[in-house]
Amino acid sequence: MNLLEIDNLKVNINDKEIINGLNLKIDKGQVHALMGQNGCGKSTLAKAITGHFAINVTGGSIKYKNLDLLNMEPEERANRGIFMSFQSPREIPGVNNLYFLKTSLNLKREFNGQEELNSAQMLKKIKTLTKELGIDDKVLKRYVNDGFSGGEKKTNELLQMLLLEPDLIILDEIDSGLDIDALKRVGEGINRLLDGKTSVLIITHYKRVLDYIKPDVVHVMAGGKIVKTGDISIVNILEDKGYGGIDNASS
Ligand SMILES: Nc1ncnc2c1ncn2[C@@H]1O[C@H](COP(=O)(O)OP(=O)(O)OP(=O)(O)O)[C@@H](O)[C@H]1O
Numbered sequence: 001m002n003l004l005e006i007d008n009l010k011v012n013i014n015d016k017e018i019i020n021g022l023n024l025k026i027d028k029g030q031v032h033a034l035m036g037q038n039g040c041g042k043s044t045l046a047k048a049i050t051g052h053f054a055i056n057v058t059g060g061s062i063k064y065k066n067l068d069l070l071n072m073e074p075e076e077r078a079n080r081g082i083f084m085s086f087q088s089p090r091e092i093p094g095v096n097n098l099y100f101l102k103t104s105l106n107l108k109r110e111f112n113g114q115e116e117l118n119s120a121q122m123l124k125k126i127k128t129l130t131k132e133l134g135i136d137d138k139v140l141k142r143y144v145n146d147g148f149s150g151g152e153k154k155t156n157e158l159l160q161m162l163l164l165e166p167d168l169i170i171l172d173e174i175d176s177g178l179d180i181d182a183l184k185r186v187g188e189g190i191n192r193l194l195d196g197k198t199s200v201l202i203i204t205h206y207k208r209v210l211d212y213i214k215p216d217v218v219h220v221m222a223g224g225k226i227v228k229t230g231d232i233s234i235v236n237i238l239e240d241k242g243y244g245g246i247d248n249a250s251s
Pocket of ligand 1: 013044
């Protein structure tokens with residue numbers, strides 16, 4: 001079953017056309033990798049899926065769980081199970097990290113008709129995850145990402161993700177700023193969610209992250225659309241020959 005179905009999507013930012021007729025289908029439980037040269041529109045696609053305020057969808061459709069995603073507010077998309085890990089996670093000074101985690105999960109639970117967790121239940125759940133991820137609990141008392149190192153920001157995103165148990169995860173350059181050990185930990189954390197129910201769209205420039213999070217399908221984006229679709233062999237061609245080595249006929 002398709003979890004996400006994008007048909008002929010067109011997106012502008014500040015009146016500039018960034019995406020022009022993009023098609024993409026992601027089945028439940030599949031991992032898709034999206035590659036493409038700098039500035040080709042990969043993050044813009046992620047923003048279109050999550051409902052970022054800066055982008056303007058001018059055509060096409062996105063169906064998620066068979067619902068019209070483009071008609072939903074960003075909060076509803078999140079509550080229905082879409083999670084995005086940002087290329088550069090924002091610092092939110094003044095908002096306590098533990099409060100942020102608790103509120104996000106309880107809002108999602110409330111939206112989905114589940115009982116809210118009380119403080120003790122929530123703390124137990126969160127501390128189990130920090131222990132498993134090797135995160136120092138001191139980060140829970142700090143403001144969200146405020147003064148965190150690049151790697152700490154990414155692992156904090158992973159903590160949010162594992163707590164919220166999303167159905168569709170979008171990882172925008174999750175490997176940037178991570179050292180080898182942190183990348184391995186993040187890869188293991190993501191793999192824990194890959195139980196055949198969770199789908200992943202991973203945006204990356206490098207094969208190394210795909211050694212940890214194995215894609216079922218690989219896409220190459222250029223000129224505002226997906227121009228090539230195949231398996232991991234595409235990544236090997238890109239590593240060897242760059243984007244010039246890819247013929248742009250979609251397959
Ligand atoms: N707020 C904005 N205002 C104007 N142009 C923008 C804005 N955001 C993105 N763009 C432009 O949209 C194009 C696509 O950007 P996007 O971030 O989607 O590319 P990308 O494929 O993710 O690139 P990278 O691999 O370098 O991260 C770029 O030319 C970028 O300058």
